[in-house]
Amino acid sequence: MTAIIESAAPIVVPPLAKSPGYWTGVWRRFKKDKVAVGAGLVVLAIILMAVFADYVAPADPTRSSMLRRLRPIGTPGYPLGADELGRDMLSRLIHGARLSLFMGVVPVFIAFVFGSVIGVAAGFFGGKFNTITMRTVDVFYAFPSVLLAIALSGALGAGITNSLLSLTIVFIPPIARIAESVTTQVRSMDYVEAARASGANALTIIRVHVLGNVLGPIFVYATSLISVSMILASGLSFLGLGTKPPTPEWGLMLNTLRTAIYVQPWVAALPGAAIFITSISFNLLSDGLRSAMDVKG
Amino acid sequence: MALETHPDRGGPGTPLLQAKTLTKHFPLGGGAVVRAVDGVDFAVMKGETLGVVGESGCGKSTTARVVMQLIPQDKGEMLFDGEIVGGKDLTLKEYRRQAQMVFQDSYASLNPRLTIEDSIAFGPTVHGVSKAAAILRARDLLQRVGLDPARFAARYPHELSGGQRQRVNIARALALGPRLVILDEAVSALDKSVEAQVLNLLADLREEFGLTYIFISHDLNVVRFISDRVMVMYLGEVVEIGPVEELYNDPRHPYTKALLSAMPSMDPDNRTMEAPLTGDPPNPINPPEGCRFHPRCPQAQTVCSKVKPALVVTASEDGTRRAACHMEIPGSGHSRAPSLEAAA
Amino acid sequence: MLSYLAKRILYVLPVAFGVSVFCFLLVHIAPGDPLTSVLPPDASQAMQDELRKIYGFDRPLPVQFGLWLLKALQGDLGTSIATGRPVAAEVWRAVGNTLLIALLATVIGFLLGSFFGFVAGYFRGSFLDKFASMLAVLGVSVPHYWLGMVMVIVFSVQLGWLPPGGAGPGGSAAWIWNWEHVSYMILPAITMSVIPMGIIARTVRALVADILHQEFVPALRAKGLMDFGVFRHVVKNAAPTALAVMGLQLGYLLGGSILIETVFSWPGTGFLLGNAIFQRDLPLLQGTILVLAMFFVGLNVLVDILQGLLDPRVRRR
Numbered sequence: 001m002t003a004i005i006e007s008a009a010p011i012v013v014p015p016l017a018k019s020p021g022y023w024t025g026v027w028r029r030f031k032k033d034k035v036a037v038g039a040g041l042v043v044l045a046i047i048l049m050a051v052f053a054d055y056v057a058p059a060d061p062t063r064s065s066m067l068r069r070l071r072p073i074g075t076p077g078y079p080l081g082a083d084e085l086g087r088d089m090l091s092r093l094i095h096g097a098r099l100s101l102f103m104g105v106v107p108v109f110i111a112f113v114f115g116s117v118i119g120v121a122a123g124f125f126g127g128k129f130n131t132i133t134m135r136t137v138d139v140f141y142a143f144p145s146v147l148l149a150i151a152l153s154g155a156l157g158a159g160i161t162n163s164l165l166s167l168t169i170v171f172i173p174p175i176a177r178i179a180e181s182v183t184t185q186v187r188s189m190d191y192v193e194a195a196r197a198s199g200a201n202a203l204t205i206i207r208v209h210v211l212g213n214v215l216g217p218i219f220v221y222a223t224s225l226i227s228v229s230m231i232l233a234s235g236l237s238f239l240g241l242g243t244k245p246p247t248p249e250w251g252l253m254l255n256t257l258r259t260a261i262y263v264q265p266w267v268a269a270l271p272g273a274a275i276f277i278t279s280i281s282f283n284l285l286s287d288g289l290r291s292a293m294d295v296k297g
Numbered sequence: 298m299a300l301e302t303h304p305d306r307g308g309p310g311t312p313l314l315q316a317k318t319l320t321k322h323f324p325l326g327g328g329a330v331v332r333a334v335d336g337v338d339f340a341v342m343k344g345e346t347l348g349v350v351g352e353s354g355c356g357k358s359t360t361a362r363v364v365m366q367l368i369p370q371d372k373g374e375m376l377f378d379g380e381i382v383g384g385k386d387l388t389l390k391e392y393r394r395q396a397q398m399v400f401q402d403s404y405a406s407l408n409p410r411l412t413i414e415d416s417i418a419f420g421p422t423v424h425g426v427s428k429a430a431a432i433l434r435a436r437d438l439l440q441r442v443g444l445d446p447a448r449f450a451a452r453y454p455h456e457l458s459g460g461q462r463q464r465v466n467i468a469r470a471l472a473l474g475p476r477l478v479i480l481d482e483a484v485s486a487l488d489k490s491v492e493a494q495v496l497n498l499l500a501d502l503r504e505e506f507g508l509t510y511i512f513i514s515h516d517l518n519v520v521r522f523i524s525d526r527v528m529v530m531y532l533g534e535v536v537e538i539g540p541v542e543e544l545y546n547d548p549r550h551p552y553t554k555a556l557l558s559a560m561p562s563m564d565p566d567n568r569t570m571e572a573p574l575t576g577d578p579p580n581p582i583n584p585p586e587g588c589r590f591h592p593r594c595p596q597a598q599t600v601c602s603k604v605k606p607a608l609v610v611t612a613s614e615d616g617t618r619r620a621a622c623h624m625e626i627p628g629s630g631h632s633r634a635p636s637l638e639a640a641a
Numbered sequence: 642m643l644s645y646l647a648k649r650i651l652y653v654l655p656v657a658f659g660v661s662v663f664c665f666l667l668v669h670i671a672p673g674d675p676l677t678s679v680l681p682p683d684a685s686q687a688m689q690d691e692l693r694k695i696y697g698f699d700r701p702l703p704v705q706f707g708l709w710l711l712k713a714l715q716g717d718l719g720t721s722i723a724t725g726r727p728v729a730a731e732v733w734r735a736v737g738n739t740l741l742i743a744l745l746a747t748v749i750g751f752l753l754g755s756f757f758g759f760v761a762g763y764f765r766g767s768f769l770d771k772f773a774s775m776l777a778v779l780g781v782s783v784p785h786y787w788l789g790m791v792m793v794i795v796f797s798v799q800l801g802w803l804p805p806g807g808a809g810p811g812g813s814a815a816w817i818w819n820w821e822h823v824s825y826m827i828l829p830a831i832t833m834s835v836i837p838m839g840i841i842a843r844t845v846r847a848l849v850a851d852i853l854h855q856e857f858v859p860a861l862r863a864k865g866l867m868d869f870g871v872f873r874h875v876v877k878n879a880a881p882t883a884l885a886v887m888g889l890q891l892g893y894l895l896g897g898s899i900l901i902e903t904v905f906s907w908p909g910t911g912f913l914l915g916n917a918i919f920q921r922d923l924p925l926l927q928g929t930i931l932v933l934a935m936f937f938v939g940l941n942v943l944v945d946i947l948q949g950l951l952d953p954r955v956r957r958r
Contacts, residue, residue, distance in 0.1 A: 194466075208408075
């Protein structure tokens, strides 16, 4: 019989030249994808703009002026015009990026964490636990996402926290479903069986053998929800369920400028264009990640 | 912390693993049940290789998974070197250090995100070996299975060929220092030339580490090459078991005969003209009454469809050969059965 | 087939039950008492208690749910707190209007989406393919309520071709099938059609590319069938899946129309929901969402069953 006898001296493992790992390949493939890289740069620019809004914005986004209401694009001092209260549109758009990005990323991220835990557990443990969990998930899945978000926000009442909560609840079921289905596939792989045969407990197997193989696909799916989340969050604000004035937020700006479409139509349409550009950049970035990470489906 | 050696409790020449009436049924819903493994009894002696053969669907792989305890049996128990597997003297975790398994699909049985050495080192770390010691052991084992650690240890599975991957899987199985290794169609997916190399490696490792093998395959030639004894399974049951050469030269069960006659032979003088298997293909969902082989058996008689034949000693004085056929049971009622007087 | 049908229906019952539990609880996750919105600020304790009894809010939750479900099954969705009218009547009228727009949008989206998807899949890798794929990404990325606004700006404000909103003279009650009224449907329907268009284009593109790769297509060509023959076979093989996607999309539109209806002041369920939210009319909110969700669940089952009828392979899943 063989045995490992540990010597008193510390064991030195001579390092070996590692093969280029999975992520090196992902990065190499991603770099080649011009559209995805471009979208990534736009997203980066928007994030930087939001973070440094105080330095980038030319004016105070909340300072109103009754004399300069609804100025057209190109007015001196108001490069993108002025809104219904005479506030500088450019500054409001720059500051508005903060909340819109926040509402795009944060609910998806929280839902990613909870949805992954629920889905991976259901997929790995299977059986009755899986049935009960996935049936509950199916109930939420029975609502179109817009309807669910509005139902929850409508019941909870307006406000950022409630919007955040509603959107998180909206995104947990779809993420849990994807997580469950990829985990079920991985669980039946022989390497998971081999890990069980080596006596490892469920948590160790999930940590070492399951997560590394399921988090990628779940993550890619989650990134594709960021644009949905942004659009929904702005939609809630548009209905008056999200942020309250005078906070600059793209959906709310669109709402308050709705009546101005007869006076300054293109100024009124600007916040929506900002949502559109951000959302399409996130979608293209997500598509690029999907092909670079070689995720099927 | 280090892996301790496993003392040989029963001494050489005693069974390493005894399976007693192992049973595994899979409910299908609607009352139907797949009788994948149905009351299987066998023993594997220390240092021997027990071959397991049978058509696909006969329960070979389910037997392997139950023996490995990847799926729990419904009935029956296993003794490992005299101790109940999963009992208080031999916990499941401890048993899994002493019994390991190699799977058929060399790619699916390696985590694509781990390097080769990390995959091999995983088992020992689970049992408390330090990461560094486990990695060193992994590299040592790679050397022993014929892969240069400097070239292969830090590679990923997709960079290796099927034969190389299967060597890695063997190294992974050996990493815990097991006494029993279950090889479930471990060479079946390999090219013939690679298969031969891996078979030789397995034979060498058995000598080097004093291993005991359960070798499952549908390839009768390969089983003959590596096994000491052979067990033939049909629809979840053992129909015949015995030393390999005796069984191959003088099969007693009609199913074994049919299997062997269907085996391609290199020797033109040795080709049988006997009819290959006919009749209904075996279906483990609704196995026939009596002897499960009787609908396809050329010698079937009334008794065969009524009474299930026991696995009885046959054709040998020392009791090493057994078969489950009414033609081997004295006074069974089959016209070709030996008479009771002759037996007495 | 019968067992497939039974299985689908058995599967959907617990989901439908769960949906009703969720809708019931909506009123109770709302902060405060559902009565606060109707009570005058100076309401006496006695008056509060009396109203609470009338609305049944004094009983334990499971009892309230049982009573509510029993009534809902009989078509009684309670009374609107804001208007005092039965919720069911309001919802059904609005559902009709929403369905009108949603159906039109689905048809437009399906036709255009199939066209783009087909062209993209047929000429895979070409400029047309890239163009159609881009269109699909645009379709899922665009905020639909904003697209609605842009439509109004272009076609109503700037060009003056179509009305900016509403349901025509006299509202939906005085609806007649003439150009004057139909013109009010065009902008909302086109806006809404963008939602399913991208997804249908994506699906059809994948289907067509997949079918063209299968072995029977070269075989057809080898048999001397002209491109039209190949085209017919592709359509025949792609149609069931594409139609299933279309059915599901109709369901999404029923729920997803809310924002677009708000933009165009179209008197459908979205408009109703908007009012319910604005006035915190929880019974109306609850009833509308219940009806929409049940429509969606029912439509899903219907699509599954139809798919099972068309394609025997689906039944074995």
